Amino acid sequence: xxxxxxxxxxxDIENGLEPILQEATNTSAENMLTLxxxxxxxxxxxxxxxxxxxxxxxxxxxxEIFVVGTKDKKSSTGHVRxxxxxxxDKIQTLDYLFQHCKPEFFGGTxxxxxxGNSSGAIEKSVEIIRNHPLVxxxxxxxxxxxxxxxxTSSIVDVPVTKTDQVYPDHCLSR
Numbered sequence: 001x002x003x004x005x006x007x008x009x010x011x012d013i014e015n016g017l018e019p020i021l022q023e024a025t026n027t028s029a030e031n032m033l034t035l036x037x038x039x040x041x042x043x044x045x046x047x048x049x050x051x052x053x054x055x056x057x058x059x060x061x062x063x064e065i066f067v068v069g070t071k072d073k074k075s076s077t078g079h080v081r082x083x084x085x086x087x088x089d090k091i092q093t094l095d096y097l098f099q100h101c102k103p104e105f106f107g108g109t110x111x112x113x114x115x116g117n118s119s120g121a122i123e124k125s126v127e128i129i130r131n132h133p134l135v136x137x138x139x140x141x142x143x144x145x146x147x148x149x150x151x152t153s154s155i156v157d158v159p160v161t162k163t164d165q166v167y168p169d170h171c172l173s174r
Contacts, residue, residue: 008033008056009144010049010125011068012040020146024153025066033060040068041121042128054134064140067125069156071147126158 007027011017013036022029035052042049056062122143129141143156 004031005064006031006033006060006062008035008053008060008062008065009068010035010037010040010042010053010065012036012070013038014070014148016148017068017070017146020148020151020153021066021068021144023151024144024146025064033062039121040125042067042125045128045132050128050132053129054132057135057139062139064142065129066142066144067122067129067156068144068146069122071145122156123158126156130158130160 005027007025009017009021009025009032011021011034018029018032018034021027021034022032025032033056035049035056037049042053044050053065057065122145126141126143129135135141141158143158144153145156146153
């Protein structure tokens with residue numbers, strides 16, 4: 001265990017993950033920072049979650065970031081989706097935008113965007129953090145899937161593809 005290494009874990013709103021994360025990341029409780037949000041996904045490279053990640057890197061000297069998803073989790077968005085069923089015409093419009101205006105919208109449908117906890121969401125979040133111009137190159141960024149029921153974890157391998165673009169394509173037209 002590297003006693004000096006600071007680790008930031010971006011997690012879902014899930015209780016009891018700390019012991020699993022400490023073991024999976026080989027980090028002590030004193031050196032682990034946890035940033036919780038519904039779905040643990042970064043949907044925009046200049047949104048509030050990404051801002052918090054960047055501030056943590058510089059203020060806390062974070063060396064490694066884990067975007068954490070949970071396995072076998074009951075959908076916390078089920079009630080939200082039931083309420084949204086009433087607004088089917090608006091959801092159809094949003095689904096059209098999600099499919100045709102990427103990368104501003106994360107996910108292919110409103111349901112995928114609301115869930116935000118799939119391995120695809122984790123991979124996309126890892127890419128956004130890795131390729132962000134304000135994230136230093138020495139910071140390691142990885143995905144992690146944990147199963148709170150049995151305490152197991154597995155690393156999500158996201159190939160390193162450095163791009164200089166973290167802006168939507170339509171913002172770059174000159």
